[in-house]
Amino acid sequence: MNYISTRNKNIKVPSALAIKQGISEEGGLFVPDSIPSFSVEEISSMVKMNYRERAFFVLSKYLTDFSEKELRYCTDNAYTNEKFRSEKIAPVVELEKGFNILELWHGPTCAFKDMALQILPFFLTTSIKLTNEDKTVCILVATSGDTGKAALEGFSDVEGTNILVFYPELGVSNMQKLQMKTQEGNNVGVCAIKGNFDDAQSGVKKIFTDENIKNELEKRGYMFSSANSINFGRLCPQIVYYFSAYCDLLEEGKINPGEKINVVVPTGNFGNILAAYYAKLAGLPIDKLICASNKNKVLTDFINTGVYNKNREFFATSSPSMDILISSNLERLLFALYENDDKEIASLMKKLSEEGEYKVSSEVLEKLQQNFYGGYCDEEATLETIKYIFDKYGYTCDTHTAVAVKVYLDYKEKTNDETVSVIASTASPYKFPDNVLKAVAGENKETDDFKLLEKLSEETKTEIPNPIKELKNKKVRFDKVIEKSDMEEAVLDLLK
Numbered sequence: 001m002n003y004i005s006t007r008n009k010n011i012k013v014p015s016a017l018a019i020k021q022g023i024s025e026e027g028g029l030f031v032p033d034s035i036p037s038f039s040v041e042e043i044s045s046m047v048k049m050n051y052r053e054r055a056f057f058v059l060s061k062y063l064t065d066f067s068e069k070e071l072r073y074c075t076d077n078a079y080t081n082e083k084f085r086s087e088k089i090a091p092v093v094e095l096e097k098g099f100n101i102l103e104l105w106h107g108p109t110c111a112f113k114d115m116a117l118q119i120l121p122f123f124l125t126t127s128i129k130l131t132n133e134d135k136t137v138c139i140l141v142a143t144s145g146d147t148g149k150a151a152l153e154g155f156s157d158v159e160g161t162n163i164l165v166f167y168p169e170l171g172v173s174n175m176q177k178l179q180m181k182t183q184e185g186n187n188v189g190v191c192a193i194k195g196n197f198d199d200a201q202s203g204v205k206k207i208f209t210d211e212n213i214k215n216e217l218e219k220r221g222y223m224f225s226s227a228n229s230i231n232f233g234r235l236c237p238q239i240v241y242y243f244s245a246y247c248d249l250l251e252e253g254k255i256n257p258g259e260k261i262n263v264v265v266p267t268g269n270f271g272n273i274l275a276a277y278y279a280k281l282a283g284l285p286i287d288k289l290i291c292a293s294n295k296n297k298v299l300t301d302f303i304n305t306g307v308y309n310k311n312r313e314f315f316a317t318s319s320p321s322m323d324i325l326i327s328s329n330l331e332r333l334l335f336a337l338y339e340n341d342d343k344e345i346a347s348l349m350k351k352l353s354e355e356g357e358y359k360v361s362s363e364v365l366e367k368l369q370q371n372f373y374g375g376y377c378d379e380e381a382t383l384e385t386i387k388y389i390f391d392k393y394g395y396t397c398d399t400h401t402a403v404a405v406k407v408y409l410d411y412k413e414k415t416n417d418e419t420v421s422v423i424a425s426t427a428s429p430y431k432f433p434d435n436v437l438k439a440v441a442g443e444n445k446e447t448d449d450f451k452l453l454e455k456l457s458e459e460t461k462t463e464i465p466n467p468i469k470e471l472k473n474k475k476v477r478f479d480k481v482i483e484k485s486d487m488e489e490a491v492l493d494l495l496k
């Protein structure tokens with residue numbers, strides 16, 4: 001399998017190059033040039049495998065230039081029980097018949113980003129080897145909170161790499177900030193910017209495509225890559241857990257082979273839900289993909305009207321990792337829906353960057369709505385949902401997961417669709433303890449971050465995950481805040 005760019009499909013590269021580069025030269029995103037297919041029998045054969053074996057099985061159809069030994073090295077080292085606090089890596093919890101939560105946050109940083117960012121460094125070092133690269137790869141990351149920490153943790157002290165993370169100064173939770181500021185490792189850098197996530201993401205994208213800065217770094221022996229979900233190496237590991245969840249449901253007799261399920265995903269940059277769509281294209285029996293947004297509901301409006309319009313007020317919400325108005329991975333979905341029409345995609349993306357808005361054709365809108373349902377959840381309903389789920393099922397969920405649960409419950413009420421559903425749970429409640437405690441206890445006057453954790457633990461009778469508990473004793477290493485216009489300089493500074 002090769003990878004082509006969404007803006008110029010004549011650009012065709014093997015997966016190792018797509019992963020190493022992160023993004024195509026002209027700004028397009030790499031997508032597979034064909035769709036692998038998994039039969040009902042093949043999917044059933046994965047039931048008896050553990051997560052590492054399932055990951056190998058699925059990924060081997062995407063990273064075809066990796067040898068079996070290379071790929072096994074990646075999957076075996078990424079998804080270990082030392083790194084993940086759940087034997088199953090990504091367990092499915094049933095709250096009620098047909099209502100399942102896929103917990104994706106048992107990794108080292110307690111967010112679903114670990115599912116991809118624990119394996120990406122192995123992909124990347126393998127790709128460096130496969131492409132005979134002699135430069136040091138510098139990973140630039142823009143984060144709305146969770147990617148930053150997960151990428152830092154994954155790449156910390158990985159040989160041949162350097163990583164620099166930009167986050168919006170006021171756009172992440174205290175815990176997320178503390179996780180990043182205390183990151184250990186000799187090849188890491190962290191920098192806050194005065195701006196929001198979209199500013200950070202645009203800044204990083206600009207640096208990627210800037211010839212001058214690229215040449216300067218080449219002279220110094222560096223090349224850029226990305227750990228954001230624009231990198232296909234981030235997306236493909238996310239396809240795996242939808243297959244794995246399906247197998248778990250099969251194993252427990254909750255569905256029959258071939259039976260369709262619905263998948264609900266709290267969405268920001270459209271990476272996680274796109275992975276579910278790719279799983280569906282590859283034969284995983286999925287009916288509806290339910291896209292849940294917070295108050296920044298640009299995707300809900302898009303799915304309902306076919307008009308993508310980012311010219312709107314930006315809200316900082318209690319689910320900060322979804323505070324995004326430019327969902328990068330939508331470009332990949334459009335490429336698929338427009339049947340690989342690269343010219344059309346280039347023109348839509350140009351419109352988006354120049355006018356902040358575009359509209360898809362009526363045929364594309366129809367295909368979009370056949371596959372996707374879009375809904376959103378406001379701030380009040382987010383906390384109410386945490387409380388509702390806690391009271392009804394004794395289950396504690398974070399703010400992002402609550403957004404998805406609320407949209408799922410609304411969808412069910414509206415459609416009476418009884419299809420077995422899997423809701424992607426994207427973060428541990430302990431990453432957002434102030435809001436979760438406020439929701440379950442009714443009020444919260446505690447301001448000390450670590451006392452908050454303890455109160456939340458008492459209130460919900462759940463355990464504080466170790467990586468969060470241990471932050472208390474870590475030293476702050478990074479507290480620089482820069483103007484968003486100074487990002488290039490910060491990069492050049494770090495790579496002296």
Ligand SMILES: *Cc1c(COP(=O)(O)O)cnc(C)c1O
Nearest residue numbers: 146268269270271272321426427
């Ligand atoms: C990143 C993130 C999301 C959004 O995922 P996308 O792939 O960007 O759509 C949702 N919830 C949490 C907790 C996240 O960290």
